[in-house]
Amino acid sequence: MNTSHSTRLSKYSLGRLVTNSLSAARRLPGAANPLNPGKTCSAEHQDHGANSDPSQPLVVVGVAVIAIATEPQPLSPIETIPVELFQVIMWGVVNGSTWCSVPDYYNAVAQMRLVCRRWTGILEDMPKVWARLSLDMDERLVDLALSRSMHSPLIITGYLFSSPVVDKLLQHINRWKSLDMYLVGDDVAKGLAARSFPLLEELKLCRSSLNPQTILFSGSAPMLRRVHIRNCGVPWTGSILSNLRELVLFDVEEGAPDFDTFLKLLSNSPQLTRLQVQHTNLAGSPSLQNRVSLSCLQYLEISSLSDGILKQLIESIAIPTSTTCQFSFVLDDHEETSIFEQLEPIGQRLATLAEISRGTQSILTLGSRPDGCTVRASYEGEAHQHGALTLTIVVEIFPRSNIEVFEYFASQLNQAGPNPVPPILHIVDSPYRANFNSWELLQKLHDHFPHTEEILIEDTSSRCSIESAFNTLFLSNPSSQPFPRLSTLVIRGSRDRSWTDWLQRWQERRFKRGRVDPLPLRTLKIEGGKLSHKNLKGLKNLVPNVVIDCVLVE
Numbered sequence: 001m002n003t004s005h006s007t008r009l010s011k012y013s014l015g016r017l018v019t020n021s022l023s024a025a026r027r028l029p030g031a032a033n034p035l036n037p038g039k040t041c042s043a044e045h046q047d048h049g050a051n052s053d054p055s056q057p058l059v060v061v062g063v064a065v066i067a068i069a070t071e072p073q074p075l076s077p078i079e080t081i082p083v084e085l086f087q088v089i090m091w092g093v094v095n096g097s098t099w100c101s102v103p104d105y106y107n108a109v110a111q112m113r114l115v116c117r118r119w120t121g122i123l124e125d126m127p128k129v130w131a132r133l134s135l136d137m138d139e140r141l142v143d144l145a146l147s148r149s150m151h152s153p154l155i156i157t158g159y160l161f162s163s164p165v166v167d168k169l170l171q172h173i174n175r176w177k178s179l180d181m182y183l184v185g186d187d188v189a190k191g192l193a194a195r196s197f198p199l200l201e202e203l204k205l206c207r208s209s210l211n212p213q214t215i216l217f218s219g220s221a222p223m224l225r226r227v228h229i230r231n232c233g234v235p236w237t238g239s240i241l242s243n244l245r246e247l248v249l250f251d252v253e254e255g256a257p258d259f260d261t262f263l264k265l266l267s268n269s270p271q272l273t274r275l276q277v278q279h280t281n282l283a284g285s286p287s288l289q290n291r292v293s294l295s296c297l298q299y300l301e302i303s304s305l306s307d308g309i310l311k312q313l314i315e316s317i318a319i320p321t322s323t324t325c326q327f328s329f330v331l332d333d334h335e336e337t338s339i340f341e342q343l344e345p346i347g348q349r350l351a352t353l354a355e356i357s358r359g360t361q362s363i364l365t366l367g368s369r370p371d372g373c374t375v376r377a378s379y380e381g382e383a384h385q386h387g388a389l390t391l392t393i394v395v396e397i398f399p400r401s402n403i404e405v406f407e408y409f410a411s412q413l414n415q416a417g418p419n420p421v422p423p424i425l426h427i428v429d430s431p432y433r434a435n436f437n438s439w440e441l442l443q444k445l446h447d448h449f450p451h452t453e454e455i456l457i458e459d460t461s462s463r464c465s466i467e468s469a470f471n472t473l474f475l476s477n478p479s480s481q482p483f484p485r486l487s488t489l490v491i492r493g494s495r496d497r498s499w500t501d502w503l504q505r506w507q508e509r510r511f512k513r514g515r516v517d518p519l520p521l522r523t524l525k526i527e528g529g530k531l532s533h534k535n536l537k538g539l540k541n542l543v544p545n546v547v548i549d550c551v552l553v554e
Contacts, residue, residue: 044211062194066372079202086125094129102144104135106141127152134158135181142168147484153199155179159184173197180204183232197221207232225287243452248276258284263316266292276301282309291318303328303392313347324387325349330394340408347412350379350389354413357381361421363411366406366441367428375402376428406441410448425453444474446482455483474519486520493525499535518542526551
């Protein structure tokens with residue numbers, strides 16, 4: 001086995017035997033063990049020398065005779081914590097490192113063991129601390145972890161290939177709880193095909209994109225609830241993929257299920273709470289008459305599917321309005337299919353969410369990336385009855401269709417009539433381009449939400465953006481100004497030069513009776529970016545309430 005990447009036992013000193021075990025620690029948290037005068041959490045014992053009480057026990061070290069004090073030492077506050085409660089704290093600290101690699105995890109354990117003998121004893125008496133293993137660990141550390149973890153369910157990660165460590169772990173297959181494997185060879189994978197996993201709750205399989213294939217994983221796993229598959233296939237009709245709570249398919253091209261098989265898989269997991277399908281080729285068209293009901297679904301993400309699959313999948317499943325949805329796809333340039341027809345199932349859901357949230361505050365976020373080809377729209381209401389909906393679309397083949405997408409998205413919110421509480425408009429990543437001025441969007445939004453009271457403009461990357469936005473929002477003729485009820489404007493991530501350019505033009509244009517006309521706002525909030533003292537003073541003369549948050553004032 002190549003040990004260049006292995007987790008070495010000696011590196012972490014995890015195998016040293018400790019005589020002062022938890023049994024000693026349980027007598028009194030932090031108290032010294034009379035049988036082992038080693039280091040404790042409290043101060044070291046003092047040497048009383050030859051004048052010590054002869055009735056006290058003696059320890060002979062070479063020719064020196066040392067008396068050991070039996071009086072309990074003063075305890076620090078942390079040492080008064082009961083062992084059971086201290087175990088909970090220790091587990092919280094160690095388990096907080098589970099996002100990192102296994103070597104880093106055991107490094108954290110080793111550092112905690114070095115504090116004192118009592119901490120070492122407590123950690124060694126916590127089997128679940130030692131239940132996290134990697135397939136590239138040193139054999140000795142694997143043996144130590146398997147021994148100390150006792151009968152605790154195992155969490156296993158790493159590259160799966162034939163090795164002595166894999167052979168050892170296969171002997172404990174009945175203890176596997178979580179399996180996160182990157183498949184390298186076929187021999188071990190085939191050996192897992194017909195095995196049973198009585199405690200397995202989570203399965204993550206990934207295979208190199210250079211060698212994708214179906215993994216013959218046909219054993220039983222009655223406790224399996226979370227499945228993540230990347231670039232490989234599994235027996236989609238097997239009983240192992242039933243009663244799931246979480247299913248993630250990513251980059252599954254070869255070996256992917258056809259559409260009907262996938263819908264049957266979903267119907268076998270009616271309590272599914274999370275579903276993600278990305279870059280996956282679901283071949284064919286659905287032939288099932290009834291929609292699959294996923295009444296417990298909390299999160300749905302569908303992105304980068306082949307032509308028309310996203311629309312078919314949305315129309316084939318019934319999900320609660322409380323589900324948070326995220327959709328991403330490329331608009332197809334089909335003559336027989338308009339943009340609005342392709343967005344129809346998303347628009348229907350959007351209209352439903354808007355109706356549910358009537359009378360409550362909501363946020364409509366619209367924006368495009370600097371390339372001007374990718375647009376993003378999302379709707380989030382404060383009503384507890386529904387989750388947010390986010391849509392990301394690549395529209396590079398439609399020169400100006402991003403505005404059409406935005407306008408369609410906004411129009412669905414007013415399908416059942418205007419909301420008495422208009423949404424907060426959040427404009428994100430709005431570049432200023434010669435062939436497309438995205439501030440045209442503000443004028444379009446005014447037609448749908450004329451009573452908007454708050455607008456947030458974020459990531460104004462171009463110095464022209466603020467000037468363009470303000471010139472759109474605050475016209476020379478107040479009677480034709482959009483959003484007449486606008487009272488709060490939030491600018492996030494602006495540059496000082498942008499403010500300088502706009503302030504100069506505003507003062508030149510709006511000078512009246514020796515004074516500059518104020519902006520028709522109650523509050524101007526600036527978040528992030530830079531601002532000079534001069535420009536800050538100028539803004540305070542225009543708006544009664546200027547709030548700055550995380551702004552560098554120079």
